[in-house]
Amino acid sequence: MFIATVHFTQHRECVLRRLTADVETPIPIEIEEIQNGFVTFVLRAGPHADEFQRELEATDHVEHVKRLDDDNLLVTKPSCGAYSAIYQNHGTLRRSNTVSGRQREYHVLVFRREDLKDILDDLASFGTVTLGKLTEFRAGSDSPLTERQREVATEALARGYYDWPRKITNEELAAELGISRATLHEHLRKAERTLLSSALTDNAKQTDSSHESEPHRGSV
Template sequence: MFTATLHFTQHRECILRRLTADISDPVPIEIEEIQNGVVTFVLQAGPHADNFQAELEAADHVRHVKRLDDGNLLVTKPSCGAYSAIYKNHGTLRRSNTVSGRQREYNVLVFQRADLKNILEDLEEFGTVTLGRLEEFRANSDSLLTTRQHEVASEALARGYYDWPRKITNEELAEELEISRATLHEHLRKAEQALLSSALMNPHERATRDQYRQTTIER
């Protein structure tokens, strides 16, 4: 498995490109779900939330907009292409990514180099992409996840929840695990955060973490 940072310039017209074009700092996006080319995400709009919400609600292709709090919006809309390109090639996005006009930064987890190659080729069909950091993912999931997180994440992977297109919906997976959708998403969110945070640590941070864990075990 590998983690990669992708720097992408979007050539297609996209409402997020227009909304963030004149904002100096990149706007964070936390991906919630991607299914059949439709993406649901939290847009951390901050002081721009009122303006973003009004423009998103006025856009015909945006399916749903919900104000979560003063600065965050939950948005469901068709993907402009990048998310679909990543997921259909067996990549998984770290939840936190950024958008700034045409510029995007994606942190991606892939199983094979061939998957990453296919992602880059698909992205180049409608934008310019450069590969930033590429590292092998060596995390020991047993040491990072709780027993229940490991069980839920393993079942999701085995049932095709992370395939493209998905072989099982979140409702179906939650029903099979006999938990609510909210509980399913909470387990998966924490598992993904733990695994990807470990994967994206720099060597010094990882060494410090491992040393702390070893000290704790010895005590």
């Protein structure tokens, strides 16, 4: 299993590119769901929330915009291509990512180097992609997850929740586990955050194969 940091310059027109073009600090995005070519995410807009909300609501192809609080927007819109490239090649996009105009930074979990190569190849077909850091993670028996987090995450993986396209919806998975959808998301978010943190910081459980950032040339 590998955690890859991918830097991507989007060449396609995209509403997020327009929104964040003049924003000095990259805007965090947390992915909620990707299904049937549409992505639902929380846009951590901060002081730009009012402006972003107006522009998103005025954009025809944006499916849904909801104000969560003063700083955050829940948005559903068609993928501009990057998310599809990641999930169609068996990658899983970690929740914490950023957007700044054309620039994106994605944290991607893959199980095989071949899948990562395919992701980078697909991204390179409509943008410029750079592999920033690649970390191999081998989870030992002393899992950092709680028993319940491990149970929910294992069931999600086995049932195809992380496949593309998904083989089970979040509602169906929650029903099979006998929990609410909100509880399902909470368990998965905590498990993903814990695994990602462990993969990146625990040297005793990983073989760090970091690479100097360089433009992708078709090899991983």
